Amino acid sequence: MTDVPLLTGKTAVITGGAQGLGFAIAQCFVAEGARVVLGDVNGEATRTAATQLGGESVARAVQCDVTSAAEVEALVAAAVDGFGGLDIMVNNAGITRDATMRKMTEEQFDQVIAVHLKGTWNGLRAAGAVMRDAKSGAIVNMSSISGKVGMVGQTNYSAAKAGIVGMTKAASKELAYLGVRVNAIQPGLIRSAMTEAMPQRIWDSKVAEVPMGRAGEPEEVARVALFLASDLSSYMTGTVLEVTGGRHL
Template sequence: MALLERKVAVITGGARGIGLAIAEAFVAEGARVVLGDVDEDRAESAAKQLGDPSVALATRCDVTESAEVQALLRGAVDAFGSLDILVNNAGITRDATMRTMTEEQFDQVIGVHLKGCWHGTRHAAAIMREQRAGSIVNISSLSGKVGMVGQTNYSAAKAGIVGLTKAAAKELAHHGVRVNAIQPGLIRSAMTEALPERIWDEKVAQVPMRRVGEPREVASVALFYASAMSSYMTGTVAEVTGGRFM
């Protein structure tokens, strides 16, 4: 039997990048998925790539809005009958030094990453605790471990996700709901590939494995956390970094 046979997963920020790679890995292992994204057109296109509506659906969702997150999760239950897995992956960047960063840029990043993750975890837990089972996977970042110049907003949000994950894991363990986090490092994406060559080379040189990671390498860890392979793990943080900043 496939690892996620008959399981239902919701992935926020699922229209591209790491989110889409996670969706692809889940579908390959038998899951039905719902992609939540603010870019509804791109999410619809991604869902069609994954399969017909019996396998993958897309819903517009702004994770900063509690009601929209709740509707996304309830929609998955209505469409497929349960909610077994949630991946809180939606994210943005608004990089700037503290001196030049605006309060709006700080609030936007905290809102999408940290508050969005809280909305997802909270609403998913309300459903999963009734089922006495479920796995929540929160996407943090290496930036939340070490802090990055120009990312006081992003580093704070991603560090906060780790604390949220551990606190939620303690609250939900006796309900049969597991909560874990992943901290990706330098992963190939449209954003990282847009970096100037000099900056790209400097970042790769910091990775002991001497290469950038691929979205599928984060997806495989999300699959591990989502499946019964990690059935005795909760409140943990997996670094997918090639050894960068050990």
């Protein structure tokens, strides 16, 4: 091992990069020498995040709705045009529209499937097109432990996150011979604005299910994304790494 940052000279695109896990991943990547392009549906928040990361020389902001193939292609093009290439793609953008099946609307189902599943496919396809020409690249897809075990009130989310695992495995087989690796992460209970909004009793019951006795921090997921994005994982593709503190083994 050397003291050279793991992502020196690399360019990464991160969807849903303005906040939460996406922003934590961006911070981690920049600290390891990468230049990042953040794509997020909230343009103002994305620009603020890019400024916080160090401004134009290391971070660019692009307003992007991942359900639109054209917008995702424009996001990838911004990395190629702005920084000269694309080495890493993190498909992280996501939403929740939780409700039991009895109460969930068709629109709530469609929205979650579109953002997570189609959004990840759009990112895979756009990044894969650039990376296959370069004969190298790493793609990291954000699944969830909900896609492994299923959660009450998340028939839409659990289905989408499980779908991302299947998509990751299929894409990894298509792209492996071209030098492009595709892996996924399944976070468990991670501290974020979204999870901290839970009623305390719900939060406590979830923490009680974690053998390590605590929620994870966004940086702990970001470091796994760093591992999958870097040459440390050079012989890994089609894998799914659980970052759960031992929950739902």
